[in-house]
Amino acid sequence: MDSMELLEKKEDIEKATNALKAMAHPLRLKILCALKGDELPVLEIVKYVGSSQSNISQHIDILRTKNIIESRREGNRILCRVKDAKILKLVVNIQAVFCSEYN
Amino acid sequence: MDSMELLEKKEDIEKATNALKAMAHPLRLKILCALKGDELPVLEIVKYVGSSQSNISQHIDILRTKNIIESRREGNRILCRVKDAKILKLVVNIQAVFCSEYN
């Protein structure tokens, strides 16, 4: 299979664009950055990212629905973490590419 | 600067999400894949990607507006290529992450 044909499979394209769509929003990208290292409760994410609780909750839900993060309850709180290792790789790569610190 | 703070700068986030938005569409991702190696005329891209001339032209325009590709006229045709080297890196990385061939 030559390089022109890489990522030509419909499935692959769809998986990739799904993930990219999920990441292609400032708040969601920040959420993913926040979760790059640790598992975090929603309220921590809200504080870190900086928007309303409702708004962040909705964005978290989008990420969950797209299978990019997952969460578990711990008493009062919901702890979130990145589910898909592929996404983790991408986040790191995006940072490497776009962070002024790196360039 | 610890890793939590990477990609925290508004500019960086915006650059990154701009690029991600540009890529987060099946046709545009395919266009970028097609252009990964070579400079190509629009009609080649149309054939490779598979949609209407008008539709592809509009997507190419989006990529151009977002400074991701650039183009030059050669006689009858317009040749396009990826302008931003960062994007090239990302495309390659996305392929590595999402291509079934690689996993």
Place this chain on the structure above:
DNA sequence: AACCTATATAAGGAAATAATTATATTATGA
């Protein structure tokens, strides 16, 4: 039970995106 904290959901409207169809532009060749 009453209250508080953390999180989720619903409803609404504004704005952005996407595809289609039709038409315009620019260059080439007869």
Place this chain on the structure above:
DNA sequence: TCATAATATAATTATTTCCTTATATAGGTT
């Protein structure tokens, strides 16, 4: 100059995305 090929633009409509506000749920504490 006329016809054709390659590309771009405009207009329209449908769909999706996003944010806000208000309300609901679930767990913990007193």
